């Protein structure tokens with residue numbers, strides 16, 4: 281019986297890598313799939329992983345009707361066993377409902393991948409609907425880590441070196457320090473998200489005697505990021 285599975289986590293926890301691996305494993309067993317993504321950092325019509333692998337993908341736009349798209353292909357005689365749906369947090373609620381219908385009425389597996397919450401720790405509409413409708417929500421086993429070593433559970437947005445908690449929900453960007461673009465992201469544990477303590481802010485606090493209280497035994501000074509120039 282087909283399933284709707286939502287593989288979820290923070291940024292940089294390996295979702296796109298897993299999406300590529302699942303496509304590979306299912307394809308290797310003769311199953312036929314379609315790959316969808318939306319606003320991947322690497323551009324349109326591509327699903328990319330930070331490990332360096334990427335593949336062509338169908339770009340999901342707001343007016344895409346998954347149900348129509350899959351029915352059209354099936355009617356034309358194309359076999360489809362599964363869908364890989366990356367960056368699913370950006371899909372509309374209607375699109376998530378279409379995916380659920382495809383599972384139930386066409387017996388096609390849907391493997392969706394996406395971050396749960398935005399930089400304000402609020403659910404993306406697509407992720408919320410997936411959590412509501414999925415047969416299974418699977419948190420990735422590889423943990424993204426906060427600079428302090430704890431498990432990262434939040435995605436902080438950093439603009440001009442400062443963590444922000446207001447702004448547009450959707451701004452495509454990366455977690456690499458020094459990545460091009462005004463907006464960067466850093467994964468943090470809840471404690472450091474609440475304190476607005478990014479790795480940059482923690483380093484600044486560690487060298488400033490005025491900033492208290494900040495327990496350096498519990499929270500060691502984060503290492504400097506390794507940049508291309510290094």
Ligand SMILES: Nc1ncnc2c1ncn2[C@@H]1O[C@H](COP(=O)(O)OP(=O)(O)O)[C@@H](O)[C@H]1O
Pocket residue numbers: 290291292293294295296297298328329330331422424
């Ligand atoms: N140079 C590297 N060597 C080994 N693993 C890496 C390297 N760069 C990134 N990774 C792994 O890739 C993960 C990010 O994978 P990716 O699929 O792009 O994440 P996501 O889609 O969740 O944002 C990191 O958590 C890390 O485990």
Ligand SMILES: Cc1cn([C@H]2C[C@H](O)[C@@H](COP(=O)(O)O)O2)c(=O)[nH]c1=O
Pocket residue numbers: 290291292295296319320321394395397398399400435436437449450451452453454465
């Ligand atoms: C937290 C947050 C993230 N985004 C964007 C940034 C990236 O382009 C994607 C997440 O991609 P990843 O493969 O999981 O790293 O989402 C955003 O638009 N708004 C946010 O609040």
